[in-house]
Amino acid sequence: MPSEKQDLRVIRTHALIKNALIDLLKNQEFEKISVQDIVEKAMVNRATFYKYYSGKSDLAGVMIDELKKDYAELLLQKEQTRNMNDFIQHVLPAFHQKRQLILALWKIKTKRHHLWDDMFLMIKNNYIRQQQSLFVHQGLDFQGEILAAMLLKTAQYYFEQDLPIPIKQVWQEIAIVLKVVQQASPDK
Numbered sequence: 001m002p003s004e005k006q007d008l009r010v011i012r013t014h015a016l017i018k019n020a021l022i023d024l025l026k027n028q029e030f031e032k033i034s035v036q037d038i039v040e041k042a043m044v045n046r047a048t049f050y051k052y053y054s055g056k057s058d059l060a061g062v063m064i065d066e067l068k069k070d071y072a073e074l075l076l077q078k079e080q081t082r083n084m085n086d087f088i089q090h091v092l093p094a095f096h097q098k099r100q101l102i103l104a105l106w107k108i109k110t111k112r113h114h115l116w117d118d119m120f121l122m123i124k125n126n127y128i129r130q131q132q133s134l135f136v137h138q139g140l141d142f143q144g145e146i147l148a149a150m151l152l153k154t155a156q157y158y159f160e161q162d163l164p165i166p167i168k169q170v171w172q173e174i175a176i177v178l179k180v181v182q183q184a185s186p187d188k
Helices: 002-025 035-042 046-052 056-081 084-096 099-106 115-134 140-161 167-184
Strands: none
Touching: 002 035, 002 046, 002 056, 002 099, 035 046, 035 056, 056 084, 056 099, 056 115, 084 099, 084 140, 084 167, 099 115, 099 140, 115 140
């Protein structure tokens, strides 16, 4: 029984520390946040923080790795469905639940930590891999870039609005934009 209580305390401590960093990132740049800021916000002492993390970069790395692991698992599920729309309908709501974490971690841009870029490459590479397995054609690199940009910017927009992502409406809006751009095209 004591180890069970200890495990719950450890879980709670990790949650307090991680939530403190998320809250601090809402108003401050990562570079300007100190370990002292984190421990004060989490209401834990420095020794407790350093028992689990070597510094704020280590903490951010752990949080990013956990999120990327969740994301990679969702991408694997997508490869099994082979249907992009079903995948998007599954992934975006799942990530909407973690929107505060994602928005906070997207703000961290260091040599070691760059979640936005990592997610961009994961989407792009997954798209290319899937499309190559279905048929061979050129332009997959560009298509992957377009898809990654659309998905991440859509998620960012709705996460920042604190709204669920209306996927059907998003597709309609994208179709309108494409139609407007095609009509304005000098090649038409």
